[in-house]
Amino acid sequence: MNRREFLKISGIGAMTLFMSGCGLSALKDDKKNVVPEKGSVSGGKNMKIVVITSSPHAKNESTSIYLADRFTEGAKSAGHEVFTFDAANGDTHPCRGCDKCGMDGPCIFKDDIENILMPKMLEADLIVLTTPLYYFGMSAQLKIIVDRFYSRTGKLHGKKSIMLATAYNSADWTMEALINHYETLVRYMEWKDVGQVMATGCGARSLVEKSEFADMAYKIGTNL
Numbered sequence: 001m002n003r004r005e006f007l008k009i010s011g012i013g014a015m016t017l018f019m020s021g022c023g024l025s026a027l028k029d030d031k032k033n034v035v036p037e038k039g040s041v042s043g044g045k046n047m048k049i050v051v052i053t054s055s056p057h058a059k060n061e062s063t064s065i066y067l068a069d070r071f072t073e074g075a076k077s078a079g080h081e082v083f084t085f086d087a088a089n090g091d092t093h094p095c096r097g098c099d100k101c102g103m104d105g106p107c108i109f110k111d112d113i114e115n116i117l118m119p120k121m122l123e124a125d126l127i128v129l130t131t132p133l134y135y136f137g138m139s140a141q142l143k144i145i146v147d148r149f150y151s152r153t154g155k156l157h158g159k160k161s162i163m164l165a166t167a168y169n170s171a172d173w174t175m176e177a178l179i180n181h182y183e184t185l186v187r188y189m190e191w192k193d194v195g196q197v198m199a200t201g202c203g204a205r206s207l208v209e210k211s212e213f214a215d216m217a218y219k220i221g222t223n224l
C-alpha cells in the first residue's frame with residue numbers, strides 16, 4: 001500500500017511508531033486487546049475452531065494471516081482442532097439479498113462459502129474473524145463472508161468468537177469502528193466474544209512479527 005495515505009491521518013505519532021516498531025506501549029492498558037485467562041473460556045478441550053482469513057497478501061507477507069497463524073499454533077498446541085478458510089482466494093460471492101434462503105439456508109450460491117465454509121461453521125464451537133483494517137472497517141473479502149451468515153443466522157447462534165486485526169495506523173481511535181462493528185455483530189449473532197487482538201502500528205510483516213500482538217494471538221490460542 002501507499003504508506004503516505006495513512007501517515008497523513010495518523011501524523012507524527014505514527015511515523016515515530018513506524019520507525020521504532022509497533023505501538024504497543026499505547027495499548028498495554030487497552031481493554032480492547034482481550035486475552036482470556038487460561039481456562040476461562042468454557043467449551044473445554046478439543047474445541048472445533050474455524051479461522052477465517054481475508055487478506056489478499058501472500059501468506060508469508062500478510063500481517064493479519066501472521067496473527068491467525070500464531071493463534072492457530074497456540075490453539076493446536078492446546079489440543080483444539082482448527083480449520084482455516086481463505087476468504088481472499090476462494091470462490092466467494094456477495095449475498096444478493098434474494099431471500100431464497102429465508103435466513104435458514106441453503107444459499108442459492110454453490111460456492112466455497114456454501115460448500116466448504118458453512119458446514120464447518122455450523123459445527124464449530126469458535127469462529128475467528130481475521131482482517132486487515134481497510135478504511136477503518138473489515139476487508140471487503142471478510143464482509144462478503146459475514147453477509148452470507150444471513151442464510152444461517154439462527155443456526156449460527158451460540159458460538160464463541162474472536163477478532164484478529166492489523167492496521168498501519170497507530171492512533172488510539174484506529175480500531176474504534178471495527179471494534180464497534182464486531183461487537184455489534186457478536187451481539188446480533190448471539191455469540192460470545194472471547195478475545196480480541198487489535199494490532200495497530202502493524203502495517204508490515206516485520207512490525208507484526210516483532211510485536212507483542214503476535215504473542216497475544218498465540219496466548220489466546222493456548223488459553224482457550
Ligand SMILES: Cc1cc2nc3c(=O)[nH]c(=O)nc-3n(C[C@H](O)[C@H](O)[C@H](O)COP(=O)(O)O)c2cc1C
Pocket residue numbers: 001006055056057061062063064065131132133134135136137166167168169170174202203204
Ligand atoms: C485498501 C486498503 C485500506 C486500508 N485502510 C487502512 C486504514 O483505514 N487504516 C489503517 O491503519 N491501515 C489501513 N490499511 C493498511 C493495512 O491495514 C495494513 O497494511 C495491514 O497490515 C495489511 O494487512 P495484511 O498484510 O494482512 O493484508 C489499508 C490498506 C489497504 C490496502
